[in-house]
Amino acid sequence: MSAALTAANRNKTVLLLGSRDMSEKIVKAHEIRNYPGLPAVKGTEMAEAFRNHLEKAGITITEGRVGAVYAMGDYFALQIGEEMREAKAVILATGVVNANPLPGEKELLGRGVSYCATCDAPLYRGKSAAVIGYSPREEAEAVFLSEVCSDVTYFPVYREETNLPEKVQVIREKVTGIVQEGGKRIVRTENGEYRTDGVFVLREAVAPDNLVPGLETEGAHVKVNRKMETNLPGVFAAGDLTGLPYQYVKAAGEGNVAAISAAQYLDQLR
Amino acid sequence: MSAALTAANRNKTVLLLGSRDMSEKIVKAHEIRNYPGLPAVKGTEMAEAFRNHLEKAGITITEGRVGAVYAMGDYFALQIGEEMREAKAVILATGVVNANPLPGEKELLGRGVSYCATCDAPLYRGKSAAVIGYSPREEAEAVFLSEVCSDVTYFPVYREETNLPEKVQVIREKVTGIVQEGGKRIVRTENGEYRTDGVFVLREAVAPDNLVPGLETEGAHVKVNRKMETNLPGVFAAGDLTGLPYQYVKAAGEGNVAAISAAQYLDQLR
Numbered sequence: 001m002s003a004a005l006t007a008a009n010r011n012k013t014v015l016l017l018g019s020r021d022m023s024e025k026i027v028k029a030h031e032i033r034n035y036p037g038l039p040a041v042k043g044t045e046m047a048e049a050f051r052n053h054l055e056k057a058g059i060t061i062t063e064g065r066v067g068a069v070y071a072m073g074d075y076f077a078l079q080i081g082e083e084m085r086e087a088k089a090v091i092l093a094t095g096v097v098n099a100n101p102l103p104g105e106k107e108l109l110g111r112g113v114s115y116c117a118t119c120d121a122p123l124y125r126g127k128s129a130a131v132i133g134y135s136p137r138e139e140a141e142a143v144f145l146s147e148v149c150s151d152v153t154y155f156p157v158y159r160e161e162t163n164l165p166e167k168v169q170v171i172r173e174k175v176t177g178i179v180q181e182g183g184k185r186i187v188r189t190e191n192g193e194y195r196t197d198g199v200f201v202l203r204e205a206v207a208p209d210n211l212v213p214g215l216e217t218e219g220a221h222v223k224v225n226r227k228m229e230t231n232l233p234g235v236f237a238a239g240d241l242t243g244l245p246y247q248y249v250k251a252a253g254e255g256n257v258a259a260i261s262a263a264q265y266l267d268q269l270r
Numbered sequence: 271m272s273a274a275l276t277a278a279n280r281n282k283t284v285l286l287l288g289s290r291d292m293s294e295k296i297v298k299a300h301e302i303r304n305y306p307g308l309p310a311v312k313g314t315e316m317a318e319a320f321r322n323h324l325e326k327a328g329i330t331i332t333e334g335r336v337g338a339v340y341a342m343g344d345y346f347a348l349q350i351g352e353e354m355r356e357a358k359a360v361i362l363a364t365g366v367v368n369a370n371p372l373p374g375e376k377e378l379l380g381r382g383v384s385y386c387a388t389c390d391a392p393l394y395r396g397k398s399a400a401v402i403g404y405s406p407r408e409e410a411e412a413v414f415l416s417e418v419c420s421d422v423t424y425f426p427v428y429r430e431e432t433n434l435p436e437k438v439q440v441i442r443e444k445v446t447g448i449v450q451e452g453g454k455r456i457v458r459t460e461n462g463e464y465r466t467d468g469v470f471v472l473r474e475a476v477a478p479d480n481l482v483p484g485l486e487t488e489g490a491h492v493k494v495n496r497k498m499e500t501n502l503p504g505v506f507a508a509g510d511l512t513g514l515p516y517q518y519v520k521a522a523g524e525g526n527v528a529a530i531s532a533a534q535y536l537d538q539l540r
C-alpha cells in the first residue's frame with residue numbers, strides 16, 4: 001500500500017493487487033506500538049487507517065491472487081487466475097511465506113501440483129483433487145474445485161474449524177509430502193497416503209522464486225539492494241519478503257523506496 | 271523518533287536528542303500525502319501526531335545539539351554543548367546536511383572555526399566573533415555570543431528577516447570562504463572581507479564525518495548496509511542521512527530497522 005501511494009503520487013498508473021482484508025497477519029495483530037503516528041493500534045485499526053488512506057488517494061485494491069509474473073522483454077505478464085494483466089514494472093510485496101515447501105512440491109509443480117485452483121481446475125474436470133490449505137481463506141477454493149472435480153479432499157494446515165460442504169472430505173492429518181506414482185499423485189501424511197489426480201497447495205503467498213522465474217532469493221527472502229531493486233530489471237520488492245525485521249513501518253518505508261525506484265525505472269524507459 | 275519508539279519497545283533505555291519542534295523540514299512541509307495511515311497531512315500535523323505518539327510511549331525529546339560522538343571502546347561519549355553523555359550504541363538520524371562545507375571550514379575547524387557556540391564561547395570572551403547562520407534558529411546563538419564577546423557579526427544564509435539586537439551587526443553577503451591570517455580569521459564574502467577572532471558555522475546538522483570521527487561516508491551520506499549498520503560497530507544510521515529518497519516513511523522504516531539492529535548489538539555485548 002505504501003508503494004501504491006507513492007507511485008500514485010509520482011503520477012504512475014497503479015494496479016494494487018491483494019486482499020481488501022489486507023493480510024491474516026494484520027487482522028490478527030493484537031496491538032502495534034511502534035508505527036510512528038498511529039500510537040498503540042490494533043491490527044484491524046491500522047488496516048482501517050490504511051484502507052481510508054488508499055480511498056482518499058483514489059486507489060482501489062483489486063482482489064486477485066497472482067500465480068506468476070513473466071518477464072516478456074519490455075513488459076511483464078501477470079497471471080491472475082485465468083486472466084492476464086500487463087505491467088511495465090512490478091513491485092513484489094507479498095509478505096513472507098512462512099512454510100517451507102513440502103517434499104515433492106517444487107519437483108511436481110506443473111506436473112500434477114498447482115498453486116492456483118482458478119487456473120488449473122479445468123485440467124481436473126471430473127477427476128479427483130486434493131487441496132492442502134494453509135488458511136481458512138483457501139476453503140473457498142476447495143468449494144470451487146468441488147463443483148468441477150469428481151471428489152475433493154481437503155487438508156487444513158491450521159487449527160480453526162473448517163466450514164465446508166459435505167462433499168469435500170476433510171482430513172486433519174499432518175501432510176509430509178507429495179509423490180508421483182503411475183500417473184497419479186499421492187499426498188502422504190503422518191497417518192496414511194491419499195491417491196488423487198491433482199494436488200493444490202494453497203498458501204497466502206507463493207514462494208517468490210516460484211512467482212517470478214529467475215528471481216534471486218536467499219532462503220525465503222528476495223535479494224534486494226538499498227534501492228529495493230531485485231536482480232531482474234523492472235522488478236522491485238518491499239516488506240517482509242525482503243528479510244527481517246518483519247515490521248510494519250519497515251515494510252512501509254521499503255514500499256516507498258521501491259515505488260520511487262520503479263518510477264525512475266519507468267521514466268528511463270521513455 | 272521511529273528508532274526511539276522501537277528501541278523503547280525492545281526495553282532499551284533511550285535518550286532521544288533533538289528539537290521538540292522536530293525539524294525545519296517537517297515544520298515547513300505543506301502537505302505530505304504518502305505516509306501510510308496519515309492521509310494528506312500538513313507537516314505540523316504530522317509532527318503533532320509523532321509528538322503525541324512519543325508522549326504515549328513515555329519518551330521525551332531532550333533538546334540539545336550534539337557536537338561530536340567519540341568511540342571510547344565499549345561506549346560512546348556524546349558532546350552536547352558543555353555536557354557529556356554516554357551511550358552504548360548510537361543511532362544517527364540527523365537528516366542530511368544540505369550545504370557543502372565552506373572553503374577553509376574543515377581545515378580551520380578547532381583552530382578558530384567552531385560548530386558550537388555553547389562549547390567554545392568562553393574561548394572568545396572579550397574578543398570578536400562571526401556567526402554564519404544557516405537558519406533563523408541560529409540567531410539565539412548569536413545573541414548568546416554577543417553577551418560574551420566584544421562584538422559579533424552575523425551572516426544569515428537564508429532569506430527570512432533577522433531579529434537580532436542592535437549590537438549584533440548583520441551582513442547580508444554571500445560567504446565564499448574562511449581564511450587564517452596572522453592569528454585572526456577572515457570571513458570572505460562576494461563583496462568583502464571581515465576580520466574576526468572566532469568563526470561559528472551553525473547549521474541544523476553537522477556533516478556526519480565531522481560528527482563521528484572515522485565514520486565512512488559517500489558525499490553527504492553515511493554508508494549503511496540493509497541492517498542500517500555503519501562501518502563503526504555500535505553506530506547505526508537512519509533517514510535522509512543514509513541517502514535518497516528523502517521521504518518520511520522511508521526514514522521511519524529505517525529508524526525501526528536501526529533500532530532493532532542496535533538492540534541486537536546491545537544484547538550481544540552482555
